[in-house]
Amino acid sequence: MSDPQQPAQPEPGAESDAVQGSATDTAPPPAGPSKPGPAAGEPPSRWSIAFREIVTGNAIISVLAVVLALIVGAVMIAFTDERVQEAAVYFFARPGDTFVAIWESVSGAYVAFFQGSIYNFRRPDFISGIRPLTETLTFATPLIAAGLGVGLAFRVGMFNIGGRGQMLIAASAAGWVAFGFDLPWGIHMVVAVLAGMIGAALWAGIAGLLKARTGAHEVIVTIMLNYVALYLVQWMLRTPGLLQAPGSNNPKTPAMKDTAILPDLLGPQFNLHFGFILSIGAVVLVWWILDRSSLGFKFRAVGENPNAARVAGINVKAMYVYAMLISGALVGLAGVSQVLGTVTTGFSSGIDAGIGFDAITVALLGRSTPWGILAAGILFGAFKAGGFSMQAAEGVPIDIVLVVQSLIVLFIAAPPLVRAIFRLPAPGSAPKRQRPIVTKEMEAK
Known part of the structure; x- marks a missing residue:
């Protein structure tokens, strides 16, 4: 005689059959083969990490500040050149003459800068040709x-x-x-x-x-x-x-x-x-x-x-x-x-x-940093040595070299401006991760 307060015990195997039946009823139909997509938390590669460290570091700001200053210096050299001013008078008649004059003035000035600070190809031998580099190092000391x-x-x-x-x-x-x-x-x-x-x-x-x-x-x-x-x-x-x-x-x-x-x-x-x-x-x-x-x-x-x-x-x-x-x-x-x-x-x-x-x-x-100061000192020594050569060979005012040096300081003091011009990511910002490809079969699962 069974106690009416005790619940009826299921027969052995009934619970497992019920679980299997419910799982079979609710399981979605088998899907066909799908292309595997990238994982949602897949980390970036080491090359992308290294590249991001470079573009978000301080060294790249110094390099780009020098590049921007040289670009602005080129614009000033072109505007102060007499040949460019003469060609600009009839710019709409023959615009090519103006661009040629700009190229000749800027390239001539920077070639003279190189020959006055690094190596002078016009000298007859290597010893006399390398003298500009020694002058750069002397100014840099x-x-x-x-x-x-x-x-x-x-x-x-x-x-x-x-x-x-x-x-x-x-x-x-x-x-x-x-x-x-x-x-x-x-x-x-x-x-x-x-x-x-x-x-x-x-x-x-x-x-x-x-x-x-x-x-x-x-x-x-x-x-x-x-x-x-x-x-x-x-x-x-x-x-x-x-x-x-x-x-x-x-x-x-x-x-x-x-x-x-x-x-x-x-x-x-x-x-x-x-x-x-x-x-x-x-x-x-x-x-x-x-x-x-x-x-x-x-x-x-x-x-x-x-x-x-x-x-x-x-x-x-x-x-x-x-x-x-x-x-x-x-x-x-x-x-x-x-x-x-x-x-x-x-x-x-x-x-x-x-x-x-x-x-x-x-x-x-x-x-x-000591090594950064070494490189910066040599660069400014080159500005001093090459500036005199630009003035003597191309008639470029020495004040333009001082303006370029001042612009370098300006751009270094404003890293957000340099990053905005070259569209560089801000330091400390996390790289964007690739979003995973979600298919209908993955949504159903």
């Missing part, structure tokens, strides 16, 4: 050294705008040792180089110390120190017994002694001197400091977030002082190379030649 100093300060979050004053102090200290002492060859050069770098380091260290102790902004301090250094050096150049040449009324120093001059690298027929090797060594040194040393890690940490670095136990104030000392020494190397390598017959207060401000442009173009 102080730009590389000063750019490294400015770039290192940038990495610590500081703006060293005092390159002019630091170069003047370095030139004065190195020049005073070079013409005022009698030392053996080699030792005299080393002492003069060290004197210049130490003098510039101490001068820049004033700004770092004031920022660390009082919070004074280094931009204001370094700009004011430029004027202090300029008028101080001008006073010393007019004072007998300090920097003024004996028996001269001109504000100029005596000639540097041969034992202190930086030796030539390729012989007396070229202007390239040992200062270029010192600049390359400075590039390697700064790379090691920033990327391989604990001091460089602290520099980068302070540059990214000084408050977080302070919480992590880093002495932020000391990093400011150390950074300005090293930055000033590097800028001082530029002043030393000017005095002992280029202007060896004596110098005046214009020894800096605007390099202290050009170094800011070099550091920006090089993205404050």
Whole structure:
């Protein structure tokens, strides 16, 4: 007798038959063979990832900024050329003449630029043909050294705008040792180089110390120190017994002694001197400091977030002082190379030649990285060497070269503009994934 409250137990096998029956009733009819589509979450290939890293990186912005500046420079060269202006008068009658004149003016200017900065094909032999490249490297030597100093300060979050004053102090200290002492060859050069770098380091260290102790902004301090250094050096150049040449009324120093001059690298027929090797060594040194040393890690940490670095136990104030000392020494190397390598017959207060401000442009173009600054310094050295050749061979105003350099800074300072012109993706944006192909059979499933 069964309990009425207990449910009736199904017979063995009945449940499985019912499940099979319901599955058979609801299953869709078998579909024919379909083409397999890509998976919905299929990752992009490694080549597309590498290409995206290139087009979203900072290096491509620097390259495209130079390209845009050269294009704008070509437009300016064409507009200022007299042949183009004459052909433009009858443009609607014979437009081809205008385009030919434009091509001849622009191509002639840039060919002259190449022959004045890289290699001159019109020279009879290779030795004389390669002289423009040596001139480019000579102009680039102080730009590389000063750019490294400015770039290192940038990495610590500081703006060293005092390159002019630091170069003047370095030139004065190195020049005073070079013409005022009698030392053996080699030792005299080393002492003069060290004197210049130490003098510039101490001068820049004033700004770092004031920022660390009082919070004074280094931009204001370094700009004011430029004027202090300029008028101080001008006073010393007019004072007998300090920097003024004996028996001269001109504000100029005596000639540097041969034992202190930086030796030539390729012989007396070229202007390239040992200062270029010192600049390359400075590039390697700064790379090691920033990327391989604990001091460089602290520099980068302070540059990214000084408050977080302070919480992590880093002495932020000391990093400011150390950074300005090293930055000033590097800028001082530029002043030393000017005095002992280029202007060896004596110098005046214009020894800096605007390099202290050009170094800011070099550091920006090089993205404050040592190897980028090396490339940017060589590029701007080519602008200086090739600009004179363009002016002499094609009559292109030298001011156009300065405009091109200024445009490079403008485009580097506006990465969204460069990306919009060349339709580059923004950094950090995820690549678009391919949408899967959905068929009717997949929707039914």
